[in-house]
Amino acid sequence: MPFASRLRLLPSLLALIVAALAAGAVPASAHAAAHRSVAERPHHATATKKKRVAHKTKPAHRSMPADAPSTKLSGPKRRTKRAKPRHGPPPAPQHAVHASAKNAHAPRLLARCGFTPASRKQLFSHAVYVVDENTHTPLYARHADTVAPIASVSKLMTAIVWLDSAHAPLQQRLSVTAADLDTLKFTHSRLGVGASLTRANMLHVALMSSENRAASALSRDYPGGQPAFIAAMNAKARRLGMKHTHFVNATGLSPQNVSTARELASLVRAADGYPLIRRYSIDHEERMATGQGQLQYVNSNRLVRYGQVRASVQKTGFINESGHNMVMRMMVHGRRPVIVTMLGSATPEGSRLDGVRIAHWLSCSLR
Template identity: 90%
Template structure:
């Protein structure tokens, strides 16, 4: 081909070369663009992962709200924790209300029935204790824990010890001997030496009429004799919770037979458990055969003897050291037992009047 013709074809050849070069660069550019697009998708995927991580940490976020006092969750939780147990202690106000309600129903002596400070000053006995037996509620006490001689009130314990021994038939006769004479106070008795009574009669007149020689004979007629009998009396006293009570003989003629008005209530309560003590102590009168004739005895407690007080158990007692004493288990309205113990009245009339006044308070106040 002539040289001139080749020169004319040269521009076309250059165009073809440039076009070829452009066509070869296109795949590279497409690959680069594809690589860039993939990189972008990876970058955008990473935040998505972070977003999911943030979602997992939401419980931590909630716990922070749970500790905040202003949220709704905190209120119920605190109320649940502070809720009082169903059977737990009552609030002080409710407890006080219950105690007040209980006190309102507790038995008590009423001022409208004459139980006033002025009337209480008119009582003659030095030591007094009045207790409702069913509820064990003390209704009145004066010097109730003062230890004092109890005199023939001791015979209630004498009867208990003898009956518990049950070593001889009640209808078997027992004679009075010189060993039964009072060599301490030198008191007299209607039962002379040699008089013979059934053991039942001995117990009867000892309780009803406070017959000293009858009580002395019963204590002598005991396994082991009088020392064993007196020891049994003191053992019984401890068993009855009478820790300030002590006996040295069965009659009460010794001032060393001592107790308190409060502890004598325990003795009266125990004595009430013996049908014979209940029967004999409140009997109005009894005629007994002594083997030499008959003797008429009456109750030494005038309140019981004349029906001024209805009682299930009673006992009186007197020596110079003790003054006049009286204990009773009074049946208020014939059905409600109240124990009354009176120690240390200067006169028998004072002791009787105290019993009448207290019986009136009880009858009016208790229903």
């Protein structure tokens, strides 16, 4: 091609080159921007992901080294771990099981020994309370908290208060006076006015044979006389926790001498702490020199007198208002003390039969 023609094409070629360069600059710019955007996106996403991973693994990093085994536990292992502490208080269900096991070993009267609803209905006494002394476990209670007259059972407290005073020698003699006569019930006594016994014998016949004039003479012989003696009886009852027990005389002839079958168990337990009460109350018989002749006394409790039960302390009592009462500290199998209190039998035979029945329940049920 001639040189002149080439010169004419030169502007067109330059224009094409400029246009081509302009067209190539735009895609390059866009590609650079896109490249920057893509580069930035993975950077931010990676940073965010790292932060989340670091946040999740941070507690594990603090609590254990990286090569430590996993702390996840399977279901059974997790339960075992919760139940592992054994020195703390057991769960509530275990308490209930423990209490049930304890009650299963507590002494109780057994149906196979005749302790049935039908046999309990055959008891003649209105109020009955039976308690195992060693474990303080009540074995049977019927109307045990009913307040009722206790009659000559009062003489157990009479003996306790008189022995607590220890103000006169037991071998000194004490005479019966007109002040000892019963002007309330007008009961009879073989101890006439002027008869005298040693104080020990007065206590003996008051407990063994429920001699009213002997009990009255002992209360009159107390420092301060009978009012002080009665106050001492009531004070002793309060110290023994006998809140419903009250005395107005030493003989029990007043229906205002009251207590409950349950509280009388505390009186019997206290009386057992006195050797003379134990000895005199269960003695079968004794001959006494009264200064007016010899008198033969026997135990008013036929269960004890004829050896139908073995007891360490006993007392009977009767007035019209109370019915026939009997309290005993029975020695089951000769060694296990059980206190039995019975109030309100209509007849002395009913009271005796109740004692026989309860003694059988005890000897068969307890070992």
